[in-house]
Amino acid sequence: MQNKTLLVAFGGASPEHEVSVLTAHQAIAALDSNSGYQIKPLYITKSGRWLTGEALLDLKNFEDLKKLEQQSVPCKFAHNEYGATVLQEGSKGFFSKKTETPIFAVLCAFHGSSGENGAFQGVCEMYNLPCTGSGVMGSAIGMDKVAAKSICRDHGIPVVDAVDFLEQEWIDGQPAITDQIEKLDYPVIVKPVHLGSSIGVEIVKNRDELIHAVETAFRYDQHILVEKVISPLMEINCSVLGSSQKQRVSVCERPLSREEILSFKDKYMSDENMKGMASADREIPADIPDALATSIQETSKKIFRLISCSGLARLDFLVHADTHQFYFNEINTIPGSFSFYLWKESGLAFDQLILELIDRAVEEHQQRNRRIQSYETNLLSKKAVKGIKGLKDNK
Ligand SMILES: Nc1ncnc2c1ncn2[C@@H]1O[C@H](COP(=O)(O)OP(=O)(O)O)[C@@H](O)[C@H]1O
Ligand SMILES: [Mg+2]
Structure with missing residues (x-):
């Protein structure tokens, strides 16, 4: 039974592009031929092109991205003549028939930017496609460190004291913002609000370092967060x-860093083979008192609910x-390697985790479609329209 097409979406115009390629390929490897799905890749290049094709299923091909683009086929979402959403492939020849594959569900394996911030999730929603993970709102809030923390703060969940500001505010009022930051006391940590993987994150110990780190962070993001260092x-x-x-929670992990902060290298490159998040140095389960682990797990479930997350x-x-x-x-709505190593330790194998994510996406999609989606009115009837000001011939 291999008739349902699972579209695995990854890559994207994001500084975490390569990490997404790894996560997607880990998930593809976990889903063996008995999963019941026909896997089709949807790879978004760093410049935003949508590509598909067999070549994208072999990780080795990603060593030469130029060649890979030539071997792949442009694609897009479209509606077929029955109104179903399909992946339409090929762009050559005006009259040539394009290949169209109905999509059963999308496994969303992006990290960062428009793949994780709700934009891609919104495209799937517009095309009425089941897509794994959080929807538009959960993804957008999860991607915004300031928004996620302020929701938590409002609900009594402890967050570190911080100052945040936009690029124009920094240009207009750098001295006042610097004063406010210095009330936190050095060292402080500077972070781009919407990035991940420790990109642009720096601990600073004085004003010169602060200004330099803020200006570097503005190269990645227009919104910066500066926090007290723990x-x-x-x-x-x-x-x-x-x-x-309804939620389940995994065991806790304790990622181990070789530097002051957990760096991109710690997270993804501790193993020569770059196996992704799963290969980083970590203690699982974390060797912490049970009461602390339970508090963190319960708080995690609460935050997941507060932010309207779904999936994983x-x-x-x-x-x-x-x-x-x-x-x-922070909350990562599409965690590196789908956090499979935490679920494995909690008794759920990687393939089962992915299958559960797909089932959940399909179930929620069906639930959404069952709800009333339109409201019958006669607002556009001739009589009603007559009374509306601002329309042509209706002065
Ligand atoms: N307030 C803090 N005090 C001390 N270290 C921190 C603080 N915030 C972040 N870090 C360190 O910096 C790393 C990256 O910061 P984080 O907020 O997780 O950003 P990212 O989204 O890039 O992972 C963390 O994993 C941690 O090691
Ligand atoms: Mg982090």
Whole structure:
């Protein structure tokens, strides 16, 4: 039974492009030929082209991106004559018939930018396609460190004291913003609000370093967050699986860093073969008191609900290593490697995790389609339109 097409979407115009390629290929490898799905890749290049084709299913081909683009076929979503959403392939020849494949569901494996911030999820929603993971709102809030933290703060979940500002505000009022930041006391940590993988993140110890780090961060993002540094720091993460109505939580992990902050290198390159997040140095389950683990797990479920997440997320916490006070740091709505290593430790194999994500996406999609989507009115009837001002001939 191999008739349902699962579209695996990855890549994208994001600084985390390569990480997404790895996550997608890990998921493809986990879904063996008995999964019941025919896998089709949807690879979005760094410049935003949508491509498909067999060549994209072999990770080795990503060593030469130019050649890979030539071997692949342009594609797009479209509606077929029956109104179903299809992946339409090929662009050559005005009269040539394009290949069209009905899509059963989309496995969304982007990291960062428009693949993770709700934009791609919105495209799927417009095309009425089941797409794994959070929808537009959960994805958008999850991608915005300031928005996610302010929702948590409003609900009594501890977050680190911080100052955030936009590029124009910095240009207009740098001294006042610097004063406000210095009230937090050095060292502080500078972060782009919408990025991940520690890109543009820097701990600074004085004003000169601060200004330099802020200007570097503005190269990635127009919104910057500067936080008080937690030291000595212990990082604890866990993953939540479910919907905003019901959730399960994984064991906690403790990622281990060789530097002051967990760097891109720590996260993805600790293994020569670049196996992705799963190969980074980590302690699973984290060797922390049960009460702390339980508090973090319960808080994670609460945040998942508050942010209207769905499918899977990994929630990251900063813990003061001496006092064990914990702070919500961020939520990753499409975590590296789909956090499969946490679920494996919690008794759920990688292939089962992916299958559950797809089932959940399909189920939620069906539930959405069952709800009333239109409201019958006669607003556009001739009589009603007559009374509306501002229309031609209706002065
Ligand atoms: N307030 C903080 N105090 C100390 N270290 C921090 C703080 N915030 C972040 N870090 C360190 O920086 C890393 C990256 O920051 P994070 O907010 O997780 O951004 P990203 O989305 O890029 O992963 C964290 O994993 C942690 O090691
Ligand atoms: Mg992080």
